[in-house]
Amino acid sequence: MKGAPLAVSDLRVAYGRRVIVEGLNLAPLQPGTLTALVGPNAAGKSTLLRGIAGLVPRTRGTVRLGDRDLLGMSIPERARHLAYMPQGLPGGVALTVLETLVGALRAVPTNLAPDGASAASHAIAVLRQLGIEHLALRYLDRLSGGQRQLVGLAQALAREPEVLLLDEPTSALDLRHQVSVMTLVRETVLRAGLVGVVVLHDLALAARFSDRLVALSAGAIQADGTPEETLTPDLLARVYEVEARVERCSLGHLLVLADAPIKGAA
The missing domain is CATH 3.40.50.300 (P-loop containing nucleotide triphosphate hydrolases)
Structure with missing residues (x-):
């Protein structure tokens, strides 16, 4: 449902x-x-x-x-x-990026990947969506931290x-x-x-x-x-222990400007 x-x-x-x-x-x-x-x-x-x-x-x-x-x-x-993406993928994994995605898809059978070929095809589509299809045949333990983060996101999204x-x-x-x-x-x-x-x-x-x-x-x-309701100078003082302003940039996005730590805070 x-x-x-x-x-x-x-x-x-x-x-x-x-x-x-x-x-x-x-x-x-x-x-x-x-x-x-x-x-x-x-x-x-x-x-x-x-x-x-x-x-x-x-x-x-x-x-x-x-x-x-x-x-x-x-x-x-x-x-x-439910899909969960941790802060970092485990190290020492001697599998290619494609193999890790196919393994994730096949571990919990769904209509997305009834067989190995369809799992591989779907995995490539997800990597392409993230713009990292060029990493498909690279080994996970040889990727940079940022690349591994993107692969982790691909694994989370792959099972829809x-x-x-x-x-x-x-x-x-x-x-x-x-x-x-x-x-x-x-x-x-x-x-x-x-x-x-x-x-x-x-x-x-x-x-x-x-x-x-x-x-x-x-x-x-x-x-x-909402972000507008939540991000206030009072909240930033109580939770982050900083004197701060909340302003909007020329595009209308909220910006948090921390001016100084609150004296006496830990």
């Missing part, structure tokens, strides 16, 4: 005895929208994303896609609905999920690729009606490309709304 909202209720995520997220609730994330999780280092952004993806064993609460309980599903079943979770997809990219990747992510979310959630450090990128911003600090939500 395409087009279902994603709802998170009373979420608790812990690593061993260390609780990172406790009792977190998110109003439904609508299909065809991109939500950015923002906040300072150690705010719990990546942990929240991994909790939603069901990748942390000590996750409790409810993550529902429409009427389906994602956390109650087996990993292969959940993978049919209903929910797309991206953890800092622009962290290793230059300016050109940051803009092109976020443009592609937004266009894909809109065109396919996906629920998109992305962790970003760059507030300008988050404000420009997302429909909704969720600002986190210490594992708790500090603000949730």
